[in-house]
Amino acid sequence: EVQLVESGGGLVQPGGSLTLSCAASGFTFSTYSMNWVRQAPGKRLEWLSFIGSSSTTIYYADSVKGRFTISRDNAKNSLFLQMNNLRAEDTAVYYCARDLITGGHWGQGTLVTVSS
Amino acid sequence: EIVMTQSPATLSVSPGESATLSCRASQSIGRNLAWYQQKPGQAPRLIMYGASTRAPDFPPRFSGSGSGTEFTLTISSLQSEDFAVYHCLQYKNWPMCTFGQGTKLEIK
Numbered sequence: 001e002v003q004l005v006e007s008g009g010g011l012v013q014p015g016g017s018l019t020l021s022c023a024a025s026g027f028t029f030s031t032y033s034m035n036w037v038r039q040a041p042g043k044r045l046e047w048l049s050f051i052g053s054s055s056t057t058i059y060y061a062d063s064v065k066g067r068f069t070i071s072r073d074n075a076k077n078s079l080f081l082q083m084n085n086l087r088a089e090d091t092a093v094y095y096c097a098r099d100l101i102t103g104g105h106w107g108q109g110t111l112v113t114v115s116s
Numbered sequence: 117e118i119v120m121t122q123s124p125a126t127l128s129v130s131p132g133e134s135a136t137l138s139c140r141a142s143q144s145i146g147r148n149l150a151w152y153q154q155k156p157g158q159a160p161r162l163i164m165y166g167a168s169t170r171a172p173d174f175p176p177r178f179s180g181s182g183s184g185t186e187f188t189l190t191i192s193s194l195q196s197e198d199f200a201v202y203h204c205l206q207y208k209n210w211p212m213c214t215f216g217q218g219t220k221l222e223i224k
Contacts, residue, residue, distance in 0.1 A: 035211065044218060045152075045160065045203055050211035059211050062117075095159055101150055101207055104162020104171060 009110030022096030
């Protein structure tokens with residue numbers, strides 16, 4: 001069974017940094033591309049970033065480009081999202097997801113709150 | 117950026133009846149559209165992709181149609197477990213993709 005478990009969320013001050021992790025199991029992680037998606041309170045889901053299976057292909061949404069960095073460690077079956085210069089509008093539940101289009105495997109999400 | 121607009125924002129329907137949810141794209145996206153269901157406190161679940169290909173976890177009472185800029189998700193014979201928020205997702209320029217703002221399907 002595909003399992004994705006996010007961690008690393010919490011309360012951070014504006015301008016601060018946070019790194020989210022996503023532990024994958026139940027599939028051969030190194031052969032799948034991965035995504036980060038977030039959902040701010042009362043807002044629509046927002047795709048943030050994509051990383052190919054070997055990390056050679058990476059994309060970001062304009063809203064986070066230059067501030068967020070996606071990465072992965074295939075040896076540890078883990079996906080990461082480093083978030084810098086956080087703003088109040090980055091407050092959201094952050095999900096890692098595999099196969100957004102055909103499989104729809106998502107974790108349960110981790111809450112990030114940006115507030116002073 | 118392709119903007120997705122869902123309507124209505126909230127739809128009140130009685131169990132056993134049918135519900136029709138709409139999603140409009142700001143430009144043509146072919147059939148590059150997926151639908152997700154989300155219940156409170158849960159991650160979204162994929163219902164449909166390619167506008168009309170149903171994911172294995174969902175029964176035939178869920179059907180999708182449309183192409184270009186206009187899409188519809190129809191749920192017939194609504195069951196209690198179908199009441200949730202539904203999101204559309206366009207992926208014309210995958211992996212860059214955008215979601216609609218969601219339609220809340222509530223019990224009338």
